Amino acid sequence: MTQKISFWGLGVWCLLGIAGAQAQTRPSDGARALPVSTRLGFETITLPGDEAMGLLGGSYLMEFAPGWLGGPAVYGGATGHRGGFFVGGAELAYRLPLASRVRLEVGLFAGGGGGGGAPVGGGLMLRPHLDLLWRLSGPADGPGVWAGLSASSVRFPNGEIRSNQAGLVMAVDGDFIYTLPSAVGKSSSIWGRGGMGFDRISISGAVGEPRGDGRQQRIGLAGFRLDHWLHPNVYWGMEAAGAAGGGAGGYAEILANLGFEQPIKGTPLAVGARTALGLGGGGAVPTDGGLLAKAGISISLHLSRDFFVSLEGGTVNAPQGAFRARYAQASIGWDLDHPSNAPAALGRLSPRSWIEGMEWNLALEHVDGAARKTGPDKSMQSVGLVLRRSLTELLYLTGQAHSAFNGDAGAYSVGLVGAGVQSPVFAGRWSVGAELLAGAAGGGGVDTEGGAVVQPMLRLNLDLGPQSRAHLGVGRIRALKGGLDSPVFELAWGLAFGVPAR
Structure with missing residues (x-):
């Protein structure tokens, strides 16, 4: 299957x-x-x-x-x-x-x-x-x-x-609130949330230990999460994760979260709890129809105003299937926005309001000669969504998702996170950059074994207008355990925005 x-x-x-x-x-x-x-x-x-x-x-x-x-x-x-x-x-x-x-x-x-x-x-x-x-x-x-x-x-x-x-x-x-990219790095009196309205992002690794069925193996997961604060202590968000180790290559989950977090006064620590509901399956994990429920407790440590690490433990269950597991998860997170800093009324400027860069891209990829579990190597093509968020003028973080649409690999998908650097613009419209990405991939008979992959990329970027961007990328995707080790060629078109941060 x-x-x-x-x-x-x-x-x-x-x-x-x-x-x-x-x-x-x-x-x-x-x-x-x-x-x-x-x-x-x-x-x-x-x-x-x-x-x-x-x-x-x-x-x-x-x-x-x-x-x-x-x-x-x-x-x-x-x-x-x-x-x-x-x-x-x-x-x-x-x-x-x-x-x-x-x-x-x-x-x-x-x-x-x-x-x-x-x-x-x-x-x-x-x-x-x-x-x-x-x-x-x-x-x-x-x-x-x-x-x-x-x-x-x-x-x-x-x-x-x-x-x-x-x-x-x-x-x-x-409404999606934004400015032109030319405003990136400047101060602003925008006091509401911008962009999609999320306040923080977390990148995580987890280990799931199935219960009640000795045939199920331990699952290693890689993923990320986005949160939006509804109240100083209550948030909701979305998370996605996929198998990057263990015996469930091809497993994936997508969940909506509701959580509570309480800072411990006088310390950089916070304790919390959350529940999640969504879809999951693949990798021979018995979720049946695909519904998945999760509950856990956590402790977080803020390393600085914007960065934190956290540990979480809990249980995950498939209501329609036999899958039951305990999980332990470690995360590193980045606060994109601090809504508690917003002024109480329009006209009061937040002293820490500025514009950061964001870019959305639709990408087409060609993976040359992808190794298969059975049969000869065969090239495949995929469509993907690529998001980038600037840390500085030249450094950015990125999250990407690609799924195959051609090449007899219809169930293949890959999710990647990483960081990139980009040169200043030269000759009026051109720049070059490099990314180092890691994540999980599998399905479609492609030989990724446990699922963990790395993908370095070089990019040539062209500004087409105030917001429009074109990208040509070349790189290589490699499975840490499986046979996939292939050149990657990417053509992408994107829109750039400036979004407020506090």
Whole structure:
């Protein structure tokens, strides 16, 4: 059975990101509010043999022209018997208002993925859809909450899945607050959250010890998490992780979190607890339909104002399957924003408000001669989402997710995190850079064994305009234990933003 790992939890950062996290700004700041729509939907698709699989999907769409929206999207198996099925890609949609409280949306999703043994072929998935939505709350001319019905068709052109179905959809409209990249490094009087509204990111490694079934092996996981503070002690967020060791190469999980954290007065320590619910599977881990629940307690140590480390322990369970495990996790985190520093009213400037750089990229990759578990080496192509956040003018952090859509590797995905350096711009528009990435990969019959991979990359960058960027990358992806050791060629297009930080 073909299994996979998916780090399209990066897409899910966008999926349930705080779309309504709006910032009040002064016009002199040059701040802009880009309308966005965060969408969540559910439908049941039919696989060959009349097998039913519940498909949960989400997207984060930006309005780049009147009525036109686009952005990343991710779909995952939630019911049935295909736990570990994930597909990530991009969505394009057109919105047509029909009345003050009714609108029609037509869209097309295209992406790559698979898993859970589903007959996806090379992995390319197309999903045209038509949605009818009613406004549940919010002003007629502003952000609001919408719900309605969806009619869609799911197709894997080089696989065996062809399904037409109806479903449910919910959308939350909001604003993505940003400035032009030329403002990066400057002070600002923007006092609200910018960008997607998340406040911190954590990169983690975990060990899971299955219980009750001696046939299950210990699982090593690599992943990351994004949090948004709802209250000085309460947060919610998203996390994604995949197998990077042990006997479950191809396992992945994507979860939504709700947590509590209490600083210990007079110390740099904090204690906390959280629960999480989402999707997981692959790597022969018995999650059945794919639902996954997690609960844990933690202790954190702040090394500086913005950086911290934490230890966490708890349990994870698959309500529909036999998977039960204890886990221990270590994380290092970075505070992107400090909402407690925000002024109480507009007009009071935060003394630590400035603009940092962020870039979103849609990437196409060619992996040359990827080693397979059986049969000869074969090249494959993937589609990916690449996010970058600047630390300094020349140094940045990056998170990436790629899933195969061609090359007989439909269930293959890779998730990477790392750091990069970039030269100053020369000849008006050009720059060069280098990245060192590490993460987890697997599925599609690609020989990654335990799942851990490293990927160094060199990049040539071209500024196409105030926000538009093009990137050409060359590098190599190597599995630490498996046979994958192949050149990587990447072509990417991205949008750059300036986002406020405190």
